Amino acid sequence: MARLGDVCEILNGYAFKSANYTDKGVRIIRISNVQKGYIEDNTPAFYPFDDINVAKYELFEGDLLLSLTGNVGRVGRLDKKFLPAALNQRVACIRIKDNTALDKSFLFDLLNSDSFEQKCILSSKGVAQKNLSTEWLKDYKIPLPPLDEQREIAAVLDKVSDLIAKRRQQLNKLDELVKSRFIEMFGDMLLNTKRWNEKPLESMADIVSGITKGRKIKGQSMIKVPYMAVSNVKDGYIDWTTVKTIEATEQEIEQYRLLPDDVLMTEGGDPDKLGRGAIIKELLENCIHQNHIFRVRLNESVILPGFFAEYLKHQKSKRYFIGCAKQTTGIASINMRQLKALPVLLPPLALQKQFSAFVAQTDKSKLAIQKSLEKLEILKKALMQKYFG
Template identity: 55%
Template structure:
């Protein structure tokens, strides 16, 4: 099959380096790609004269070549292109636009290995132009793009299904227990320390004279997300038997973070099936609940609602955009306590929804695997 350099397929127009004084409150938005999903934010508005080539419209293909590498078909209206983004002009040969997007998306990992820059990684134009993609006939490109687009749309649909199921759980929680922030149903309230054992974890890099150390897995801040445990990367640490006994995690322990982004401080999740002898880092609090008073599933959902989030935000210490809470503040967290029977009803409902989530997640994983294998077949 014929191969073509990206530089021989199209012209890549870089955006303009707008100065701070160029940015106002009227005119066209100055666009910057924010993350790998293609989310964009504007850097203010510009109502002066500008080179026509940096204007973007729906249907334009954009490539973010610095910080968050990505390729996107723009669909958010007229704007102006800030620096670090290429607008693709297909003026050198006939090519299917969607095929081009899929091909570049696949090649981004290869390009990332060639990125330059100490603080902000970026692609050098020469390396970008020299990247080669398979280049079948335009008819074959259209066929490939059609297949990949269909599978990609199924992947997105499955993701939306999962989000809708999560939203259903949250809606049921509010329906059963009311507005948590206002305590609209007048539930009794108590401090967390009255219904849970709250402890910090093991300090990484601590000095120990013990010689009999065992390497065990441990939960770090990166593993604890808002509502779930991320098992992508689990690190290990050497610990004494006493430390393993002291910090060992049990099923249904709730892990909560000490710090992070202000809107995420105090985030927490239940650990359902901890790895053998798994312990936790000192920047994570382990909350072991008295289940005769409060159930882990109820408490974990409670942490995602405004009463707890505003409490943590109000008492957290903030420095340079990072917020943190201490043990005393966590133990003093005010927790609403509906009757245990109501909590159990919610837990049963959530379990039923989670069965559906498992089925949807399985379908998503299978579809994603198919998509990835076809991308490898077509562009690898």
């Protein structure tokens, strides 16, 4: 075993001011860019090349970056495509001191284990927003097997990770196909180039929040049922990899029971994922949802789930949510009132049906890929558990 601080440099970022962001220059890597296992940048921010702090906090290809606030313990590896880049506050950079003692791929896999992430969460301070200390990181002890063994472990996990990446690329291509078809049929949603009527979401849907964990119930019999958590609701699909259960009364089950074609939407998360939603189609018996998820049950004589779920991915809705969301460091959230007021463009139902039929055909191709992806992710979790506990 070795202290992470003994085998790695652990660097804190700088508080680059958003008021000084530019359209080009050095990319600022923020908390929202650090996802579990990768770095993404859908809403890039840049700083002038000649700023003195850009050079002091310069990042390099392959740097391991870790989120210290909000969704703490997420680790990504910086790709060359993001350079030149600099490290923002509340993101830690982890650099190996001696490559003959510690393999970077092995360390990256270890830090991406569920075990490490959970320890980060448990060791964080704060109630409304978690904060992790780099001093805790330095003291964290990691296994240090012989270098050859580290490389063998990393090679096995890399093969599975590569297959997972290929499946995700296949899904992304199908998503892009659907997106192109949507624009072709309905035009630019932001500009409303086809001049569709606009109405608030509450005029065409029943919207409710879900069950609260930890609430106090006295003198009533409870039934254990499956429930949808924020982690299950992805951008455009439901992740069934891990479904948790909760005890609820019969009245609560009736109140929160999900039905086919309900659209589930998250109330908060990374700013660029705000308002993400997915249609729930296949249901577990008596499946309900937690309070950090909104259930949107549409009036299908006015708007179809297939159209609405894709609408949420486009700039008209995304900009609305970003504009009205409450934002803290790296985290944004919306409330029920704001969701109900979401402006929705309404093309003719016949056109929506055409689009939904196209989506249904595409979903058949996605289903086989998604099942393969889920099996690979379960395999990777099992391997991570075997190697890292």
